[in-house]
Amino acid sequence: MAINWFKYSSPASFYFLAGKMIPLFTIAAIILFAVGLYIGFFVAPTDFQQGEAYRIIFIHVPAAWMSMFLYVIMAIWAGIGLAFNTRLSSMMATAIAPTGAMFTFLALWTGALWGKPMWGTWWVWDARLTSELILLFLYIGFMSLQAAIDDPRRADKAGAVIALVGVVNIPIIYFSVKWWNTLHQGATVSVTQSPKMATTMLTGMLIMSIACWMYAIAVILIRTRTIILERERHTAWVGELRGVAQ
Amino acid sequence: MSLWVIQRDLLLAMRRRSDVLTTLFFFIIVVSLFPLGVGPEINMLRTMAPGVVWVAALLASMLSLGRMFSSDYLDGTLEQMLLSPQSLSMLVLGKALAHWLVTGVPLVLMSPVLGIQYDLSADALLVLTASLLLGTPVLSLIGAIGAALTLGLRGGGVLVSLLVLPLYIPVLIFGAGAVEASAAGLGASAHLSLLGAFLLASLVLAPWATAVSLRISME
Numbered sequence: 001m002a003i004n005w006f007k008y009s010s011p012a013s014f015y016f017l018a019g020k021m022i023p024l025f026t027i028a029a030i031i032l033f034a035v036g037l038y039i040g041f042f043v044a045p046t047d048f049q050q051g052e053a054y055r056i057i058f059i060h061v062p063a064a065w066m067s068m069f070l071y072v073i074m075a076i077w078a079g080i081g082l083a084f085n086t087r088l089s090s091m092m093a094t095a096i097a098p099t100g101a102m103f104t105f106l107a108l109w110t111g112a113l114w115g116k117p118m119w120g121t122w123w124v125w126d127a128r129l130t131s132e133l134i135l136l137f138l139y140i141g142f143m144s145l146q147a148a149i150d151d152p153r154r155a156d157k158a159g160a161v162i163a164l165v166g167v168v169n170i171p172i173i174y175f176s177v178k179w180w181n182t183l184h185q186g187a188t189v190s191v192t193q194s195p196k197m198a199t200t201m202l203t204g205m206l207i208m209s210i211a212c213w214m215y216a217i218a219v220i221l222i223r224t225r226t227i228i229l230e231r232e233r234h235t236a237w238v239g240e241l242r243g244v245a246q
Numbered sequence: 247m248s249l250w251v252i253q254r255d256l257l258l259a260m261r262r263r264s265d266v267l268t269t270l271f272f273f274i275i276v277v278s279l280f281p282l283g284v285g286p287e288i289n290m291l292r293t294m295a296p297g298v299v300w301v302a303a304l305l306a307s308m309l310s311l312g313r314m315f316s317s318d319y320l321d322g323t324l325e326q327m328l329l330s331p332q333s334l335s336m337l338v339l340g341k342a343l344a345h346w347l348v349t350g351v352p353l354v355l356m357s358p359v360l361g362i363q364y365d366l367s368a369d370a371l372l373v374l375t376a377s378l379l380l381g382t383p384v385l386s387l388i389g390a391i392g393a394a395l396t397l398g399l400r401g402g403g404v405l406v407s408l409l410v411l412p413l414y415i416p417v418l419i420f421g422a423g424a425v426e427a428s429a430a431g432l433g434a435s436a437h438l439s440l441l442g443a444f445l446l447a448s449l450v451l452a453p454w455a456t457a458v459s460l461r462i463s464m465e
């Protein structure tokens with residue numbers, strides 16, 4: 001039996017599929033957040049070096065991971081949209097950007113809150129911090145380019161080009177920042193040297209990461225649905241939907 | 247084909263010399279503002295010089311990006327270029343190189359004089375000029391992508407800086423780093439080689455990406 005995989009690449013059918021998936025991911029996110037936070041706050045032992053302050057790791061590390069994953073996924077969707085001219089892929093890319101930027105900001109913010117008690121400073125020009133900051137700039141560039149273009153099709157394609165150029169540049173930027181950092185030898189404390197982690201800490205962190213994934217998927221689907229409605233408002237099926245709702 | 251575009255753009259630039267001079271004087275003014283801001287302490291200025299000159303070059307090159315395509319876009323020449331049987335990438339390469347000749351080369355020629363203001367040694371001046379010579383074409387080539395994407399948009403000038411400046415960062419790091427490395431006795435050849443690699447990679451990839459962007463913007 002051949003399954004028609006392309007059925008859901010049509011915005012109209014994806015709209016209903018997404019509507020069914022959103023509650024599942026939302027519930028999964030809530031449960032996992034609850035479990036993860038419980039482990040993080042009550043089960044995981046106090047770190048002998050860093051005290052209680054290390055517990056911010058349970059949101060900081062997942063946020064940093066998500067910020068990088070989401071940029072790559074956004075670029076992949078944008079690239080598919082550019083190559084195959086599929087509207088839904090580009091809508092996904094547009095929907096991912098704000099969530100990715102939010103996670104990047106969260107990673108920077110929690111990093112600063114963590115850095116203050118650990119290193120005694122809010123910010124060091126460490127390679128990771130600097131490249132995370134540049135990642136935030138890339139997200140903002142993508143979003144502001146799309147926001148400046150009125151024609152949605154042109155906005156999709158232009159955003160795709162800048163997202164792909166960004167993806168090519170991310171490794172270059174990361175390594176150049178890293179070498180720049182070693183040349184300067186500015187930061188005496190390094191983020192990279194992490195003490196060996198207790199298993200419960202690792203479990204908590206992984207659960208929190210999956211929770212962040214679930215949250216991101218749910219929010220992105222909700223945003224995609226909104227974008228679909230906005231762009232397809234003149235079509236017959238949205239008109240029927242409105243008739244049903246009234 | 248690229249040569250024809252370069253020739254034409256240079257001729258246009260010569261007819262309107264004030265545009266070229268504005269970019270150059272912007273560069274000179276920005277570099278001269280820094281000692282006024284941070285104080286005339288010569289040792290500090292000497293360590294700051296490569297970074298200051300490079301940041302000023304980045305800004306000057308970026309500010310003139312808007313002119314790369316906009317006048318051709320307005321008078322319809324760009325449309326003819328898109329329709330022509332020649333490869334659009336080659337035409338775009340010509341335009342980017344012309345942009346470099348008009349805005350980049352004057353900065354390179356001016357930089358030793360500005361370096362003397364900051365009391366750089368002769369070796370450091372040489373490395374600074376060499377790094378700018380290798381790095382400024384990369385700025386024009388990457389900038390062309392941003393200029394093509396923001397063509398005809400409202401507020402395109404500010405937007406192009408958001409898009410392009412993060413992508414300039416590696417060039418800035420290795421450009422300014424070359425001078426510092428040679429001052430530290432490490433030799434600048436590693437940094438200059440990397441800048442050369444950026445130049446080659448962007449020579450191949452950037453015109454292609456710019457051509458795609460132009461087609462998107464002109465649809």
